Amino acid sequence: MKAITVVPGEPGQVAVSDVSEPDPVQGALLVEGRLLGICGTDVDIVEGGYGSPPPGRDRLVIGHESLGEVREAPAGSGFAPGDLIVGIVRRPDPVPCPPCAHGEWDFCRNGRYTERGIKERDGFGSQRWRIEPEYAVRLDPQLGDCGVLLEPASVLAKAWEQTERIFSRASWRPQVALVTGAGPIGLFAALLAVQRGLQTHVLDISDRGPKAQLVTDLGATFHTGDVRDVDVVPDVVIECTGAGPLVFALTKTVAPDAVICLTGISSGRRRAEVGLDEVNKELVLENTVVFGSVNANRRHYQQAADALAKADRSWLERVITRRVPMSRFSDGLHKGGDDVKVVVDLRS
Numbered sequence: 034m035k036a037i038t039v040v041p042g043e044p045g046q047v048a049v050s051d052v053s054e055p056d057p058v059q060g061a062l063l064v065e066g067r068l069l070g071i072c073g074t075d076v077d078i079v080e081g082g083y084g085s086p087p088p089g090r091d092r093l094v095i096g097h098e099s100l101g102e103v104r105e106a107p108a109g110s111g112f113a114p115g116d117l118i119v120g121i122v123r124r125p126d127p128v129p130c131p132p133c134a135h136g137e138w139d140f141c142r143n144g145r146y147t148e149r150g151i152k153e154r155d156g157f158g159s160q161r162w163r164i165e166p167e168y169a170v171r172l173d174p175q176l177g178d179c180g181v182l183l184e185p186a187s188v189l190a191k192a193w194e195q196t197e198r199i200f201s202r203a204s205w206r207p208q209v210a211l212v213t214g215a216g217p218i219g220l221f222a223a224l225l226a227v228q229r230g231l232q233t234h235v236l237d238i239s240d241r242g243p244k245a246q247l248v249t250d251l252g253a254t255f256h257t258g259d260v261r262d263v264d265v266v267p268d269v270v271i272e273c274t275g276a277g278p279l280v281f282a283l284t285k286t287v288a289p290d291a292v293i294c295l296t297g298i299s300s301g302r303r304r305a306e307v308g309l310d311e312v313n314k315e316l317v318l319e320n321t322v323v324f325g326s327v328n329a330n331r332r333h334y335q336q337a338a339d340a341l342a343k344a345d346r347s348w349l350e351r352v353i354t355r356r357v358p359m360s361r362f363s364d365g366l367h368k369g370g371d372d373v374k375v376v377v378d379l380r381s
């Protein structure tokens with residue numbers, strides 16, 4: 034069968050080649066890959082030196098945003114041939130640390146977790162893959178190809194869950210949300226904000242392509258330009274760009290007692306002179322919380338599945354703006370102005 038393999042950090046080494054059928058040690062479910070979403074993490078793996086291959090190998094099967102159809106499922110596994118599933122990305126560390134021992138691998142404390150298609154475990158970028166039933170999430174078949182959006186949505190489900198937990202520190206409830214970045218992650222952050230009844234604003238550096246319309250169709254307000262010029266004082270920010278300077282600017286523009294959740298990372302190396310004492314004073318005097326959120330555990334995949342089921346199906350379909358065949362994986366790594374989510378069709 035064919036798989037998309039990469040040598041992390043060596044862009045010229047991407048290959049779509051024949052590999053052996055997935056090893057049953059990877060899990061009892063045999064799955065036919067349908068679609069594979071591409072995100073910034075994949076670009077960082079191919080070009081930026083992020084990620085690592087399984088021990089003893091130099092190549093990694095890439096891909097962590099999955100969608101596949103079960104082909105073989107043992108009796109008692111809870112799955113049946115024909116089920117549409119998504120694979121959970123992270124596996125607990127071998128020790129395991131206390132959160133990993135409780136199924137909260139997204140809070141792994143020793144860094145020895147593994148991630149499919151990212152860190153020391155082959156991903157889902159192959160015509161067939163295997164997975165352990167306990168790391169597979171069955172989808173509502175109505176979701177069809179939009180199921181490939183579940184993994185990125187799960188990352189935002191966790192971000193919102195944690196944000197809400199922080200807000201339980203006080204009696205007031207947030208009303209105004211700002212999402213920075215209108216890529217797929219920003220759009221899911223906005224979808225979940227709107228579903229929570231928040232007045233939602235989305236800021237992006239560009240209004241090219243379908244992003245502005247997608248935001249408007251959610252019932253949110255689209256802005257472009259500098260965050261300091263946006264006439265909104267948010268109670269909560271979900272930051273989805275990973276742009277360091279923007280993060281510092283946000284600490285100055287939020288309402289008192291705000292929560293700023295950081296979900297993006299950047300491989301950039303921007304440096305700036307920052308008034309650190311000033312930032313410290315602002316955060317303290319305003320009770321501001323700035324926190325990072327990564328990955329998702331099974332509970333978040335379920336929350337994301339519920340959110341996608343409630344979302345407008347045609348809106349979700351419009352988030353997927355381009356499909357590339359497996360052989361053109363590299364073309365999918367670079368987005369054009371009209372792209373939101375690019376996916377690989379593993380069947381072509």
Ligand code: BGC
Binds near residue numbers: 074097327329
């Ligand atoms: C994935 C997460 C993963 C993170 C860090 C993201 O793109 O969606 O599941 O934990 O990268 O590797």
